Amino acid sequence: MKQDKQLKKIILNSVQDSFSFGRLLESQVVKNIKLYKSLPTSKAILALTEYLTGVKRKLRKHTLVVETNCPLSLKQVEKIKRIVAKKYQITKLESKINPDILGGVRLRMGDDIYDESIQSRITQLREVLEKEI
Amino acid sequence: MSNLTREIENQIKGLKLKAQRQNVGVVTEIGDGVARIEGLSDVQSSELLDFGDGVFGLALNLEAYSVGAVIFGDFTKVKEGLGVKTTGRILEVPVGEALLGRVVDGLGQPVDGKSAIRAKDKYPVEKIAPGVIARQSVNTPLQTGIKAIDTMIPIGRGQRELIIGDRNTGKTTIAVDTIINQRDVICIYVAIGQKTSKIAQLVAKLEETGSLDHTVVVAAGSSDPATMQYIAPYSGTAMGEYFMDQGRDVLIIYDDLSKHAWAYRQMALLLRRPSGREAYPGDVFYLHSRLLERSARMNKENGNGSLTALPIIETQAGDLSAYIPTNVISITDGQIFLESDLFFAGIRPAINVGLSVSRVGGAAQNKAMKGVAGPLRLDLAQFRALQAFAQFSSDLDPATRSQIERGRRLTEVLKQPPYSPHAVEEQIVILWAATQGYLDEIEVDSVRDFEQKYIANLKLREKKLLGDIKDKKELDEKMVKELERATKAFVNIFAKFGKGAKKG
Numbered sequence: 001m002k003q004d005k006q007l008k009k010i011i012l013n014s015v016q017d018s019f020s021f022g023r024l025l026e027s028q029v030v031k032n033i034k035l036y037k038s039l040p041t042s043k044a045i046l047a048l049t050e051y052l053t054g055v056k057r058k059l060r061k062h063t064l065v066v067e068t069n070c071p072l073s074l075k076q077v078e079k080i081k082r083i084v085a086k087k088y089q090i091t092k093l094e095s096k097i098n099p100d101i102l103g104g105v106r107l108r109m110g111d112d113i114y115d116e117s118i119q120s121r122i123t124q125l126r127e128v129l130e131k132e133i
Numbered sequence: 134m135s136n137l138t139r140e141i142e143n144q145i146k147g148l149k150l151k152a153q154r155q156n157v158g159v160v161t162e163i164g165d166g167v168a169r170i171e172g173l174s175d176v177q178s179s180e181l182l183d184f185g186d187g188v189f190g191l192a193l194n195l196e197a198y199s200v201g202a203v204i205f206g207d208f209t210k211v212k213e214g215l216g217v218k219t220t221g222r223i224l225e226v227p228v229g230e231a232l233l234g235r236v237v238d239g240l241g242q243p244v245d246g247k248s249a250i251r252a253k254d255k256y257p258v259e260k261i262a263p264g265v266i267a268r269q270s271v272n273t274p275l276q277t278g279i280k281a282i283d284t285m286i287p288i289g290r291g292q293r294e295l296i297i298g299d300r301n302t303g304k305t306t307i308a309v310d311t312i313i314n315q316r317d318v319i320c321i322y323v324a325i326g327q328k329t330s331k332i333a334q335l336v337a338k339l340e341e342t343g344s345l346d347h348t349v350v351v352a353a354g355s356s357d358p359a360t361m362q363y364i365a366p367y368s369g370t371a372m373g374e375y376f377m378d379q380g381r382d383v384l385i386i387y388d389d390l391s392k393h394a395w396a397y398r399q400m401a402l403l404l405r406r407p408s409g410r411e412a413y414p415g416d417v418f419y420l421h422s423r424l425l426e427r428s429a430r431m432n433k434e435n436g437n438g439s440l441t442a443l444p445i446i447e448t449q450a451g452d453l454s455a456y457i458p459t460n461v462i463s464i465t466d467g468q469i470f471l472e473s474d475l476f477f478a479g480i481r482p483a484i485n486v487g488l489s490v491s492r493v494g495g496a497a498q499n500k501a502m503k504g505v506a507g508p509l510r511l512d513l514a515q516f517r518a519l520q521a522f523a524q525f526s527s528d529l530d531p532a533t534r535s536q537i538e539r540g541r542r543l544t545e546v547l548k549q550p551p552y553s554p555h556a557v558e559e560q561i562v563i564l565w566a567a568t569q570g571y572l573d574e575i576e577v578d579s580v581r582d583f584e585q586k587y588i589a590n591l592k593l594r595e596k597k598l599l600g601d602i603k604d605k606k607e608l609d610e611k612m613v614k615e616l617e618r619a620t621k622a623f624v625n626i627f628a629k630f631g632k633g634a635k636k637g
Contacts, residue, residue, distance in 0.1 A: 012197060053198050111174040116152040124150050129141065 004046065011036075011047055015054035022062040022089040029055065061110035063092040067117075068106075069099050084109065156219045158200065160184075166208045166358040167403040168217075170200045176219050179259060183218040186210050190217070191224060191360075194404050201404045203360040205240055223259065226368045227252030228375035233319070236336055236350040239365035241372070244352060245336075256371040258364060262426035269432040274497040275384065275441050278314030278554020279307060281484045281547045284506040284564055285513075286469055289497030290318075290382050290439040291430025295461055297446045297453070298471030302483050304445045306551045307469065308386040309335060311443065313342045314554035318441075319376045320348040321385040323369035325362050326392030329354045342552065355392075362396035370427050370440070377431065377438035385428070389445035390421060394457045411456045421457075422464050467491035481548060486513055500607035501561050508568040509543060516540020535573070542572045545580035558602040559588050562616065565608070571620050574628065587623055595619050 018028045036047040064084055066077060072095060081093055088109045098106070101117035108114075158172025168190065176182070182190040182202055188210050194201030204211055205224075226241035229252045236245035243250055271289030288294045296304045312320045322339075324332045332352050339345040349372055353365035366387045373383040387393065394417055401414035409415050421444075428442040444465065446458050451473070453459070462468055467490045476483035498506070515536050523529060523537055546567045549555070555563075563584050566572060575583050591599055598615050602608065608616070 008197070050198075057198055111156050111158060111172040113155045113157050114152050115155060120153065121150045124153075125145060125148070128148060129144065 007043065007047060008050060011050045011054065015051060015058060018055055019058055019062075022091040024055070024059060024091075057110070059092075062089055063094060063109070064088070064090045065094045065096060065108040066105065067096045067098045067101060067108070069097065069101055069103055071095070071097065080105070080107065088112075158217045160211060160213055160215045160217060161199065163204075163208070163211050163213060165399075165403055166204050166360045167400060168202050168204055168208075168211060170202055170217050171198060173200045173217065173219055176200055179223055181220045181222045181224050183220050184211050184215060185218075189220075189224075191364075192219075193400075194406070203363070203400055203404075204358075205360055205364065208358065223257050224364070225255040225257050226371050228254050228256045228372050232349045232372055233347060234345050234349075236332075236352055238357070239351065239353050239361040239363075239368050241368060254375065256375050258367045258371050259423075260371065260374065260427065262423070263429045263431065263435070267431055267435045268429050271430050271493045271497050273382075273430075273439070274494070274499060274502075275311075275318065275382075276314055276554075276557055277307070277311040278556070279310055279482060280549055280555060280560050280564065281482060281486065282307070282469060283557065283560055284502060285486055285510055286467065286484070286489045286491040287494035287498040287502070287506075288441065288443075288491060289430075289494045290441050291428060292467070292491070292493050292497075293425050293428045293442040293444065293465040294491060294494070295444050295446060295465040295468040296471070297448060297458060297462070297468050298483070299448055299451055299473045302471035302473055302476050303481060303551070304447070304471055305331075305335070305388055307471075307482055308388060308443055308445065309338060310552060310554050311384065312339065312348055312386070313344050313552060315344070315347065315384060318347070318382045318384050319373070320344070321351065321369045321373050321383065322348060323351040323353075323366050323385065323387050325353050325365055325387065325389060326355045326396060327352075327388065329356065338552065359396040359399040362393060363400055366390070366393055366424055370424060373440050374427065377429070377440045378436055380436040380438045382438065383440045385440060385442050387424075387442065387444040389447050390461055391447045391457055394420065413456060417457070418460050418464075421461055425461075425464050466493045479548070480544065481550070484547075486510075487517065499557070501602055501605075502557065504608055505561055505564040505568055509564055512536070512539055512543055512568060516543065539567075539570065539573060541577050542575070542580050543567050545577055546572070546584060548581065555588075556603070558599045561602055561608070562591060562599070563588060565616065566620050569617075569620075571624050574624065583627055586627065587620075590623050591619060 014032050018025055018032060032051060033048065036044055036051060039047055064081060066072065066080055077093065077095060081090060084090055084107060090109070101119045104117040106113065106115050106117045156173055156175040158170040160168050161171045162169035173192070176192045176195065178192060178195055180192045182192055184190055184204065188204060188206050190202040190204040192200050192202045227250055231250050231252045235243055235247065235250060237250070238244050241250065271291045273290045275288045275290045276283055277288060282288065296307055298304050312322065332354060336345065336350055339348055351365050351369040353362040369385055373385045376383045394413060397417060397420055398413050402408060402412065406414045425442055425444060428440045430439045431437060444461060446461050448458055449455065470485045470488040471483045472485045475485060516539065519533055519537050520540065546563060566587065572580060572583065598612065598619070601612060
């Protein structure tokens with residue numbers, strides 16, 4: 001149990017070391033995976049799972065996902081990225097078409113979402129009316 | 134129709150909808166009301182989580198990449214892959230007068246089939262207990278209407294008195310009797326893990342006795358999820374705290390905390406928290422101490438209100454040394470111990486006076502009651518000691534025999550049928566008569582009959598005397614003389630015309 005805790009701590013640190021200014025250092029990742037593979041099998045499984053979850057999570061944190069119901073121009077996307085970059089360290093950009101949001105835009109950086117979509121407004125409106133009733 | 138449209142238009146006229154920043158996560162595991170969520174990097178411990186569709190949860194385990202949360206309400210709506218949002222709020226329940234006379238669940242939602250509850254205020258379910266400065270010592274009695282308790286194990290307003298005993302020993306009956314006896318005290322009854330039929334019976338009883346008007350029933354039955362059973366006592370306490378803050382006196386009954394600990398154990402095991410003794414998690418003591426510590430007697434600067442708690446614990450085969458009973462005994466200010474043997478011997482309420490204790494209630498007891506309680510306790514203690522001895526010896530000296538006879542009559546006086554609480558002055562006069570030896574000439578079987586007629590007689594002929602005892606709360610010489618005169622006269626009448634006089 002105690003050893004597992006120590007291992008998890010080491011993994012957390014190695015996740016941090018795998019990134020430089022928000023960019024993934026592939027060589028570092030390969031090195032870490034090799035190191036964890038060399039551990040005894042039971043520990044290797046735990047270490048690799050934890051490490052990859054951590055890396056994925058950190059990668060998501062630096063990725064901006066822009067959701068709209070119709071395609072945006074390159075200029076519009078760049079403008080959004082510029083605004084978001086003031087607060088978040090963005091290294092990757094993904095554009096998604098999601099007809100469910102009905103209109104507007106929804107931005108996602110890791111666990112944070114900024115919702116300026118029509119769907120969100122309808123939900124807010126519904127909540128207000130439900131409260132009044 | 135147009136009116137309705139206009140009303141809705143007016144409601145949303147001034148509304149400014151803006152982009153919301155939300156912290157989200159995804160459900161990766163779900164089962165038995167406990168979910169594991171990946172994401173939610175900004176979540177705080179005990180924060181309310183929104184699962185959508187009106188389902189809410191509480192974040193309890195914060196780990197490096199995931200969060201363990203419990204779900205309130207219908208967890209079958211929650212599926213793997215579902216998005217979860219943080220709300221930035223902690224769990225709150227509606228509080229206020231609108232709740233009186235209602236049966237609600239652990240979240241304050243009505244379950245009695247009546248109208249929706251329109252409560253103006255909300256109180257957080259978890260709250261830090263009042264500090265030392267805001268409190269004052271217990272100084273006002275809380276009358277239960279039960280002779281054995283009010284005389285020997287007195288409860289003060291703001292006290293925490295544990296009711297402990299095996300199943301079917303009358304624990305709930307004591308609690309219900311206490312609720313029935315209250316007039317100026319708001320009562321909150323929290324049912325945890327009980328059969329729904331039992332809760333329904335209790336509500337019907339309260340309704341029948343007219344006590345439901347000043348009572349809130351928080352029901353988390355055995356069919357409700359463990360999470361609802363876990364939160365119910367905290368919700369009930371929040372509802373009580375509102376009234377306490379208004380300067381009112383509140384009585385809260387937790388029926389029972391053993392099942393509450395079971396519910397918490399279930400939750401903790403599902404959350405994969407390390408288990409300790411009897412598989413309970415390490416913080417099971419804190420679970421109950423933080424709940425019971427919220428009972429208090431506030432000082433004048435803080436409203437002068439009080440919250441009295443009567444937690445109930447069910448023991449297994451009278452084992453007081455089990456984990457949860459010892460925990461709660463050490464937290465509370467005393468305990469009322471009920472025994473199966475006494476119950477089956479016909480001594481009801483089956484209170485073991487020797488093992489029961491009230492640590493702070495004595496300070497709140499009125500002088501008249503203290504006056505009768507002293508000799509009563511002594512007589513009963515001597516009776517218990519001699520009773521065991523008398524079983525082996527047939528010829529006893531007169532002094533010993535008279536002690537035993539007195540003890541038998543006192544035990545008879547302390548018996549009381551359920552749902553029939555007595556007023557303080559009635560308790561004082563009958564116990565005074567018994568301890569002064571006026572009942573020594575009455576047959577043991579007729580003691581209950583004597584008691585009923587004696588009190589009825591005093592109510593009819595000595596109304597002023599009873600009123601004086603109630604108001605002055607003490608027995609002065611003049612009152613004692615009057616009481617002696619009235620009692621002697623009644624004993625003579627009863628001996629002549631009643632069936633209960635001793636023969637020969």
